[in-house]
Amino acid sequence: AQSVAQPEDQVNVAEGNPLTVKCTYSVSGNPYLFWYVQYPNRGLQFLLKYITGDNLVKGSYGFEAEFNKSQTSFHLKKPSALVSDSALYFCAPEGSWGKLQFGAGTQVVVTP
């Protein structure tokens, strides 16, 4: 059975500091892996995805994610966080028919 874990309910970081949001997964095969962000009262927005190749994937708004096959992890990172990055972040491996299995989400709070 597939599962995805985001071990932190909330991550607090000061503006300008590096931001990391953790994700580990347990799925069969070599799944595609996605990160989405959700702002209050808005739909999910695609950030980035890992398909194959380079383990470091660059995405929107300065975010990047590092795929680690041996640790089955796909952590989201940003070198210098902004207050506007405060939002809810979801990791999601892709299953059959392309359906996404979302984690519970991690709330990021960036303080000025």
Added chain:
Amino acid sequence: DTGVSQDPRHKITKRGQNVTFRCDPISEHNRLYWYRQTLGQGPEFLTYFQNEAQLEKSRLLSDRFSAERPKGSFSTLEIQRTEQGDSAMYLCASSPLGGSTDTQYFGPGTRLTVL
């Protein structure tokens, strides 16, 4: 490209009533998904259409739920005899078919409140 649209954005109904939601995917996107998101949780998959064919349904989709995608364009999700536990955000997403371009793009969602 106008993105995925959903209607209505908000729906308040009384327990036992039927409700129907509509999703208009991005033009020429073959794949269409419905998800449900409850407070404090990530979205959960409900059902998937490839063109007009409904190819997968989650066990979350009880017999009170039905979804259609006539002509492979817009989709509707109907909930009959609503229950308070149906209160959630219902999200629709679409994607092109196949290849590495299969990113799902989400609509703004329909928030359902069952009183």
